[in-house]
Amino acid sequence: MKLLGISGSLRANSFNTMLLAEAARLFAPSVYTLANLNLPLFNEDIAEKPEAVLKLHAEIAAADAVIIATPEYNKNLSGVLKNALDWISVVRPAAWAGKPVAIMSASSGITGGVRAQYSLRHCMTTFNPRILQAPEVMIGNAAEAFDARGKLGNDRTITLLTKQMEALKAEAFNYMSSA
Numbered sequence: 001m002k003l004l005g006i007s008g009s010l011r012a013n014s015f016n017t018m019l020l021a022e023a024a025r026l027f028a029p030s031v032y033t034l035a036n037l038n039l040p041l042f043n044e045d046i047a048e049k050p051e052a053v054l055k056l057h058a059e060i061a062a063a064d065a066v067i068i069a070t071p072e073y074n075k076n077l078s079g080v081l082k083n084a085l086d087w088i089s090v091v092r093p094a095a096w097a098g099k100p101v102a103i104m105s106a107s108s109g110i111t112g113g114v115r116a117q118y119s120l121r122h123c124m125t126t127f128n129p130r131i132l133q134a135p136e137v138m139i140g141n142a143a144e145a146f147d148a149r150g151k152l153g154n155d156r157t158i159t160l161l162t163k164q165m166e167a168l169k170a171e172a173f174n175y176m177s178s179a
Contacts, residue, residue, distance in 0.1 A: 001030050001064045001065070001176075002029060002030065002031045002063050003027055003033070003063060003064065003066070004033050004035060004059050004062075004063035004065075004066045004067070005017075005020035005021075005023070005024055005032065005035065005067050005069070006020075006035045006037065006066060006081070006084070007020055007068075007070075008068070008070035008071055008081030009071045009078060009080065010037065010080055015071070015107075015108075015142035015145070016069035016070060016071050016105065018106070018146050018150040019104055019137075019142075019161075020034065020069045021150060023069075023102070024067070026158075026161055026162050027065075027067070027165040027168065027169060029065075035056055035059055035084075036052060037080050037081065037083070039053055040052075041083060042083050042086040044090070053088070053091065056084060056087070057091040057095050060088065060095040060096060064100070064175060065099070065168050065171065065172035066101045066129075067102050067103075067104065067168070068081070068101060068102070068103050068120065069103075069104045069105060069106065070103070070113060070117065071105065072105065072107045072109065072115055075115045075116075076119045077119045081120070082123065085123055085124070094127065096124070096127035097127065097129070098128065098175060098178075099129045099130065099175065100129070100171035100172045101130065102131075102132045102137075102164050102167070102168040103120055103121065103124075103132070103136075104161070104164065105138050107138075107139070108143060109141075110141060111140055112140035113138055114138050130171055130175065132167050132168055132171065134167075135160055135164050137157075137164050
């Protein structure tokens with residue numbers, strides 16, 4: 001099973017990228033790819049889609065399931081992630097339709113990125129993926145949630161993330177059998 005991870009943060013030591021690594025470990029895919037969102041700014045005047053955009057589109061299309069982790073910037077999803085979604089929206093054929101997707105977030109604040117997750121869910125509706133509704137994974141005070149190796153240290157959080165990955169895996173099996 002192929003799993004694609006998309007982090008809404010470009011920061012080298014991003015808590016959201018660490019969260020994706022933990023989720024992928026618990027999902028245990030045969031192949032895990034971390035997408036590169038270091039893309040040019042979306043511009044409809046660019047006639048030829050950038051190679052990095054086409055690569056991201058192909059990775060989404062090839063994945064059996066996708067995990068997205070978004071930081072919360074000013075009560076919203078990151079501009080980096082929104083930019084990637086805007087680019088993918090103009091590449092055909094549609095890559096997201098019916099795709100199983102789990103959304104998660106890690107934030108330095110106490111809410112764990114709840115508003116970013118809801119704005120991301122809203123942005124994703126146009127693509128018609130199969131977004132898991134529960135369990136929701138929102139990690140507040142992220143600097144304290146991960147150890148020096150980037151591993152989650154709270155058993156309750158690990159249990160919640162495990163449940164989310166089990167639910168995503170079940171959706172992915174359904175997706176693969178219906179394709």
